[in-house]
Amino acid sequence: MAAAVEMEKEEESPMKKGEEALERLRSADPPLYLTQSSEFARDARAASCFLFSSLVPFCTKLPVDRLLVEGFDAEQIWYQIDLLSRPLLSTVRREFKRLEEEHHSRAGLSTIDADGDGEEMVVEKDEISVDDEGDEEDGDESEEKGSEDEEDGEEDDEDDGEADEEEEEEEEAGEAKGNVVEDKFLKMQDLENYLENAEAKEYGHPLEDFDSDGDEDAELGANARYEDFFGGNKKKQQKKCGTVGKRKRSSTELDAVDHFENTDEDVEKNDSEQKLLSTHEKELQKMRSKIEEMEKANLDPKSWTMQGEVTAAKRPKNSALEVDLDFEHNVRPAPVITEEVTASLEDIIKKRIIEGHFDDVERAPILPSKPPKETKEMDENKSKKGLAEIYEEEYAQKTGLAPALLSASDKLKTEATMLFKKISLKLDALSHFHFAPKPVIEDMSIQVNVPALAMEEVAPLAVSDAAMLAPEEIFHGKGNIKEEAELTKEERKRRRANQKRRFRRLKAETFKRAVQKTGQSAVPGATNGN
Amino acid sequence: MEVEKVEAKTAVATAMEVEKAASSAAAPRPQFKPLKPHEMSDRKIEFRKVSVPQHRFAPLKRCWMEIYTPVYEQMKIDIRMNLKTKKVELKNRADTPDISNLQKSADFVHAFMLGFDVADAVALLRLDDLYVDTFEIKDVKTLRGEHLSRAIGRLSGKGGKTKFAIENSTRTRIVIADSKIHILGSFLNIKIARDSLCSLILGSPAGKVYSKLRTVSARLAEKY
Numbered sequence: 001m002a003a004a005v006e007m008e009k010e011e012e013s014p015m016k017k018g019e020e021a022l023e024r025l026r027s028a029d030p031p032l033y034l035t036q037s038s039e040f041a042r043d044a045r046a047a048s049c050f051l052f053s054s055l056v057p058f059c060t061k062l063p064v065d066r067l068l069v070e071g072f073d074a075e076q077i078w079y080q081i082d083l084l085s086r087p088l089l090s091t092v093r094r095e096f097k098r099l100e101e102e103h104h105s106r107a108g109l110s111t112i113d114a115d116g117d118g119e120e121m122v123v124e125k126d127e128i129s130v131d132d133e134g135d136e137e138d139g140d141e142s143e144e145k146g147s148e149d150e151e152d153g154e155e156d157d158e159d160d161g162e163a164d165e166e167e168e169e170e171e172e173a174g175e176a177k178g179n180v181v182e183d184k185f186l187k188m189q190d191l192e193n194y195l196e197n198a199e200a201k202e203y204g205h206p207l208e209d210f211d212s213d214g215d216e217d218a219e220l221g222a223n224a225r226y227e228d229f230f231g232g233n234k235k236k237q238q239k240k241c242g243t244v245g246k247r248k249r250s251s252t253e254l255d256a257v258d259h260f261e262n263t264d265e266d267v268e269k270n271d272s273e274q275k276l277l278s279t280h281e282k283e284l285q286k287m288r289s290k291i292e293e294m295e296k297a298n299l300d301p302k303s304w305t306m307q308g309e310v311t312a313a314k315r316p317k318n319s320a321l322e323v324d325l326d327f328e329h330n331v332r333p334a335p336v337i338t339e340e341v342t343a344s345l346e347d348i349i350k351k352r353i354i355e356g357h358f359d360d361v362e363r364a365p366i367l368p369s370k371p372p373k374e375t376k377e378m379d380e381n382k383s384k385k386g387l388a389e390i391y392e393e394e395y396a397q398k399t400g401l402a403p404a405l406l407s408a409s410d411k412l413k414t415e416a417t418m419l420f421k422k423i424s425l426k427l428d429a430l431s432h433f434h435f436a437p438k439p440v441i442e443d444m445s446i447q448v449n450v451p452a453l454a455m456e457e458v459a460p461l462a463v464s465d466a467a468m469l470a471p472e473e474i475f476h477g478k479g480n481i482k483e484e485a486e487l488t489k490e491e492r493k494r495r496r497a498n499q500k501r502r503f504r505r506l507k508a509e510t511f512k513r514a515v516q517k518t519g520q521s522a523v524p525g526a527t528n529g530n
Numbered sequence: 531m532e533v534e535k536v537e538a539k540t541a542v543a544t545a546m547e548v549e550k551a552a553s554s555a556a557a558p559r560p561q562f563k564p565l566k567p568h569e570m571s572d573r574k575i576e577f578r579k580v581s582v583p584q585h586r587f588a589p590l591k592r593c594w595m596e597i598y599t600p601v602y603e604q605m606k607i608d609i610r611m612n613l614k615t616k617k618v619e620l621k622n623r624a625d626t627p628d629i630s631n632l633q634k635s636a637d638f639v640h641a642f643m644l645g646f647d648v649a650d651a652v653a654l655l656r657l658d659d660l661y662v663d664t665f666e667i668k669d670v671k672t673l674r675g676e677h678l679s680r681a682i683g684r685l686s687g688k689g690g691k692t693k694f695a696i697e698n699s700t701r702t703r704i705v706i707a708d709s710k711i712h713i714l715g716s717f718l719n720i721k722i723a724r725d726s727l728c729s730l731i732l733g734s735p736a737g738k739v740y741s742k743l744r745t746v747s748a749r750l751a752e753k754y
Contacts, residue, residue, distance in 0.1 A: 373748075376699075376748075376751075378740055378743070378744060379694070379698040380687075380691035380692075380695045381691075381694055382690070382694050383694070383697060385649075386647065386648075386650050386652065387650040387652075387701070387702075387714065387715070388649060388652040388653035388656055388657075389649070390701060391656070391701075392656070
């Protein structure tokens with residue numbers, strides 16, 4: 001008894017340990033999976049053992065009845081798990097299909113639970129379906145990367161652990177394809193469902209889900225025929241599906257959320273109704289549906305672009321930006337300046353320059369007809385002169401008693417002339433007064449009657465000849481002066497005659513004077529008076 | 531020669547006849563000397579009394595000699611200050627050259643009392659055709675309180691520059707005493723100054739008034 005108890009305990013304790021290990025793994029943070037810790041590895045192995053042993057009863061042919069963990073590396077452990085899981089997965093899928101069929105036949109919305117466990121599992125699954133997918137994705141990624149041992153073992157074990165989920169199989173099926181693209185927005189399964197619906201609408205019957213068919217039953221895939229894929233005998237296919245579904249059926253309930261099932265059902269129903277339509281009838285049906293659509297569109301209110309005058313309030317926001325509006329522009333568009341335009345302009349300019357043909361308007365020069373008016377500036381200061389003085393000055397100017405005041409312009413003129421004189425003086429200085437006439441300096445000085453020759457010799461260069469005595473000042477003679485050698489005979493005679501006359505006159509004058517003087521006194525040796 | 535002499539004789543004869551005729555017709559014309567101004571008013575002495583306002587007392591005392599001298603010396607009018615009655619009294623003299631001198635002197639003193647400078651008021655003595663014109667702001671436009679103050683400010687301008695500008699360009703003198711405005715000058719100039727001041731009271735900006743003044747004064751200057 002004790003031994004049995006002990007045995008039980010022993011059996012139980014590893015189970016418990018395994019459960020605990022699994023719990024610990026579950027509760028651990030995802031980043032911890034990346035770290036290398038021996039504890040984690042031990043937990044992972046324990047959990048794997050537990051899961052393996054819990055799944056063993058379901059599997060029929062197995063070489064090993066429990067997971068050999070000690071001393072084996074990741075590859076070997078994985079191979080053992082794989083051995084277990086492959087046939088198990090296929091059986092589970094078959095059951096699932098069978099259950100589907102049952103679900104259809106029951107007009108399948110009932111969710112009767114055979115097991116409470118199943119309920120829990122489903123609820124669990126519902127809640128964490130997204131997380132599961134996330135986990136699976138991580139697991140798959142880690143598989144692909146080929147990273148740590150623990151992760152591989154754990155993820156797969158978790159997958160195995162949740163064996164009751166039917167959706168997850170579908171999801172697994174889809175995993176292989178879309179695990180790179182999928183995220184919380186894009187689900188490949190949803191995409192496939194939508195595509196299948198569209199195709200069903202188009203062709204009037206559902207196309208076969210190749211993948212699921214291929215995956216779910218290897219036997220079916222091996223014997224795939226034209227009829228399987230492209231219609232023909234629907235009943236055959238349904239029978240097959242039915243058998244498969246029955247085999248798959250388990251005690252667990254179906255999920256109502258599985259819309260893939262529903263659509264499949266609907267499509268299959270339609271199939272049964274329309275399977276005998278001819279091409280013509282199909283075309284007619286299409287036309288009819290199109291007509292219906294168009295009539296519906298006509299009855300609906302028109303879009304805002306088709307209505308007449310639309311204000312901003314009547315159309316959605318920013319809708320005018322999206323529509324291509326066309327309206328008349330009354331403005332000539334600005335000319336696009338291209339190289340040709342520039343070249344043509346430049347040619348015109350060159351031609352005109354060569355011709356000398358400039359026809360730009362010139363402003364006519366203003367010719368001053370009258371002298372500029374003298375405008376008095378407005379004086380804003382208190383006037384220094386009293387009113388009486390102002391009138392006095394005015395009167396004085398009028399009568400001419402006072403000289404006319406220099407008007408402003410006169411003052412300016414005098415100022416200007418002074419400035420100009422200063423400037424011209426400076427400019428002359430620049431050229432050493434070469435061009436300017438010498439200023440006349442009137443001063444009194446004594447002129448010496450020195451012969452010019454002497455002066456010329458000694459005088460400095462600066463003294464001009466004008467300072468010396470003029471020839472007239474030296475000699476006052478008149479007429480044609482000739483030397484004795486030049487004289488002719490008559491002239492000589494004339495000169496002599498003049499001389500004689502002068503001499504005689506002189507003599508006569510002196511004699512007269514003498515006689516007058518000696519009117520009182522006797523003349524010595526005088527011959528008159530006898 | 532004889533003919534000429536005969537003609538001259540006849541001319542003289544006719545002239546003498548005319549003279550006789552005239553003298554025989556009426557009495558000889560009296561020749562009077564011109565009347566003195568004193569005699570013109572029947573030898574009556576006339577007075578003028580100009581009252582002095584309170585605020586002009588001190589200036590009067592300061593400028594008394596400047597007022598007294600031209601009035602007494604040149605106008606030959608007796609002038610005195612009666613402190614008891616606070617009036618300036620003017621009196622005609624026997625040798626006053628012109629009867630209008632008294633009135634001119636009275637106007638001169640009155641102008642000083644209004645607020646004009648002596649140098650400006652003296653022009654009244656020297657020129658005949660200068661007048662003093664007075665008007666109030668309320669004659670032009672009814673303004674109250676701040677509007678009135680602002681109008682007075684507009685009239686004077688900053689540092690009195692608007693007033694001086696008008697004075698200089700129109701050859702007038704302006705006194706702004708609270709609400710009363712006095713203008714001294716010749717008739718035409720008073721008119722121009724008054725127009726400018728009225729436009730300022732009514733609200734036009736100083737620049738506008740200046741431009742108008744410029745054109746008008748230029749026109750005036752051209753005339754003379």
